[in-house]
Ligand SMILES: [Zn+2]
């Protein structure tokens with residue numbers, strides 16, 4: 001699927017792979033502490049460019065439902081542009097499930 005963030009890469013669209021739940025979980029646990037590993041994992045697993053991998057990692061939500069940029073707290077949907085600041089968020093359901101366990 002294609003995603004778009006008006007705040008990054010001059011608003012260029014990025015094609016992202018269809019991630020498995022296991023991979024999403026692994027990735028969101030890595031980012032942001034081990035940013036470089038997360039980027040490398042993406043590049044190695046999905047053969048995408050380093051630039052796109054970095055873009056993906058930067059947009060993974062630190063907390064489910066919460067915009068990384070403006071801290072708006074009610075994001076609903078997995079790949080969503082924040083209604084407040086427009087910034088793209090990878091608001092993966094998998095992270096919510098982990099938080100609620
Ligand atoms: Zn962005």
Ligand SMILES: [Zn+2]
Pocket residue numbers: 067068069070071072082083084085086087
């Ligand atoms: Zn926002």
